[in-house]
Amino acid sequence: MVHLIRAALLLLVSSLLFGCAGYHVGPVTKTSFHSIAVPMFRNETLRPQLEAQISNAIIRRLQQDGSLQIQSQPRADAVLIGTVVHYDRIALRSLRSDAGIPREYRISITVRVEARDRRTGETVLKSTEVEGKSDVLIGEDQQSAEMQALPLLADDIAKRVAGLLVESW
Numbered sequence: 001m002v003h004l005i006r007a008a009l010l011l012l013v014s015s016l017l018f019g020c021a022g023y024h025v026g027p028v029t030k031t032s033f034h035s036i037a038v039p040m041f042r043n044e045t046l047r048p049q050l051e052a053q054i055s056n057a058i059i060r061r062l063q064q065d066g067s068l069q070i071q072s073q074p075r076a077d078a079v080l081i082g083t084v085v086h087y088d089r090i091a092l093r094s095l096r097s098d099a100g101i102p103r104e105y106r107i108s109i110t111v112r113v114e115a116r117d118r119r120t121g122e123t124v125l126k127s128t129e130v131e132g133k134s135d136v137l138i139g140e141d142q143q144s145a146e147m148q149a150l151p152l153l154a155d156d157i158a159k160r161v162a163g164l165l166v167e168s169w
Contacts, residue, residue, distance in 0.1 A: 033117070033124065035069040036062065036165065037076035041111065045087040050150070054084060054111060057154035061162040068165065078115050078124055080165065085129070086110035089146075092135065107146060108133045109153050113161055125164060132156035 038059050043051040058080070062068055073079055087109050091102035109132050115125035132153040136145045 033068065033077040035071040035076045035078070036115070037071055037073040037079045037118070038062070039073060039079065039081070041082035041084055043084045045084055047087045050084045050087065050109060050154075051082075053150055053154040054109070054157055055082070057151070057158035058082075058161050061155070061158035062165070065162055065166060073118070076118055079118050080113060080115045080125075080161075082111050082113045082161075084109065085112050103138050105136045105138065105142075105146075106133060107136055107149055107153060109157060111157055111161070113164070115165060128164060130157055130160045130164070132160070 038055055041051040041055045043049075059070055062070055071077075088107070090106045090108075091104075092106050093104040094102050110129055111131075112127055112129050113125065114123065114127040116122065117124050132155075134149045134153045134156065136149045138145045
């Protein structure tokens with residue numbers, strides 16, 4: 001009986017010691033970069049203010065992630081350069097009574113991002129296109145429906161860009 005208790009105790013202690021051996025607190029990436037600047041993206045589309053929404057969404061996402069600190073450009077280790085290159089609206093569904101009036105659209109926004117080490121000029125994230133998509137149901141006003149979808153699109157793009165930055169280094 002004593003041997004059984006000792007074996008159970010040994011098993012419990014060893015599982016506690018070795019079960020958490022790989023666990024650690026903090027970012028899982030080992031990089032030499034600890035901070036990044038995200039200046040305002042350029043906008044090559046005809047849709048105004050996309051660059052501000054996307055730049056701000058990326059900053060918020062990186063702050064939530066916590067792996068990189070957001071800094072001003074002169075103080076940052078790396079700089080994220082981005083351009084909004086495409087805004088597209090595709091009709092998905094129309095009214096049965098009038099096939100010419102779409103009631104649901106798929107909106108997609110494509111951005112091109114690249115990150116450079118501010119100190120050396122070396123590219124740390126090569127130029128990559130990232131696309132965000134969202135389906136929009138049109139009620140009375142198409143413009144209002146699209147405006148409500150833009151924060152969701154910006155957050156989708158921000159999530160993808162943050163993943164590229166944190167996982168690529």
